[in-house]
């Protein structure tokens with residue numbers, strides 16, 4: 001096995017950690033903005049296989065990352081299930097809302113998703129042909145809870161209030177939505193693997209707002225079901241789980257879900273995570289993305305500190321969350337120099 005990302009995911013400690021960045025294809029890159037303008041808008045870009053493959057490859061040409069992540073969005077799945085989806089410029093996603101059983105009943109069956117998502121699978125096929133041999137192709141989906149928070153509220157929310165409210169007021173509808181998303185996510189990710197994705201990442205960006213038993217029921221259990229089903233269909237498939245802001249619940253998360261690697265956000269200290277999370281296997285993370293805006297000596301010091309903290313076990317270097325549009329592309333070169341020496 002020569003691909004460094006696959007070696008780290010298999011538990012190997014490498015002298016230099018492999019590296020990629022969340023949102024590595026994005027608005028901080030002028031070539032991305034140009035291609036998005038050519039596509040018309042963000043969603044048209046997601047559903048245009050040639051242009052989506054092109055923006056996936058752009059950061060690799062510039063930086064030589066060890067992995068490429070499919071260019072798509074976690075909200076394409078709700079759209080494939082029948083939710084309306086659009087993006088308000090400068091504000092973010094908007095969807096039709098789910099407030100009760102009638103809204104849930106209007107959603108399509110899991111079998112219907114491939115009609116909408118076929119262009120995404122085509123992007124994966126193009127990438128698996130065109131990627132350099134040493135680069136690993138990562139497919140992804142949102143975890144059911146995170147996707148449900150957008151479907152219920154119809155937008156991003158600071159505290160996921162509407163989703164928590166539905167969970168309290170109408171448990172049956174909430175649980176049925178989580179179930180539908182769990183099943184549809186298995187089919188969606190399985191189709192990505194059949195098209196050529198070599199690793200799967202599950203983004204649970206809002207896992208941190210699930211507390212106590214809710215975390216077990218709606219972050220751990222769905223991830224466990226998805227990972228078990230994927231591994232049954234595709235033996236040996238490595239999976240990265242990202243229960244963002246899970247804090248102390250990062251401990252044991254890989255074992256409880258069957259994930260091969262846990263991605264860490266930058267609210268946890270690398271030294272703590274090396275002692276309490278990396279003991280279960282590979283970890284990914286966790287540079288504060290704001291350092292790619294501010295740069296300077298702090299960027300170099302902090303990058304080296306993270307590399308050192310995780311140097312005694314399997315580690316994939318990444319950010320604690322996505323790179324932001326105001327990041328300086330030159331700072332990514334400085335980060336890479338600090339990792340690779």
Ligand SMILES: Cc1c2[nH]c(c1CCC(=O)O)Cc1[nH]c(c(CCC(=O)O)c1C)Cc1[nH]c(c(CCC(=O)O)c1C)Cc1[nH]c(c(C)c1CCC(=O)O)C2
Pocket residue numbers: 021022023024025026027036042069070071072073074075091092093140142156203205322
């Ligand atoms: C919550 C979430 C979403 N999408 C995603 C998440 C989970 C990770 C996270 O917590 O950030 C995941 C995602 N979104 C995108 C990718 C592509 C791959 C990559 O990381 O490069 C991935 C893996 C492209 C994107 N998804 C989006 C953009 C920016 C759209 C643009 O070009 O205008 C990109 C490059 C838009 C998006 N998509 C979403 C939001 C809330 C927004 C608006 C906020 C923003 O503008 O950054 C939903």
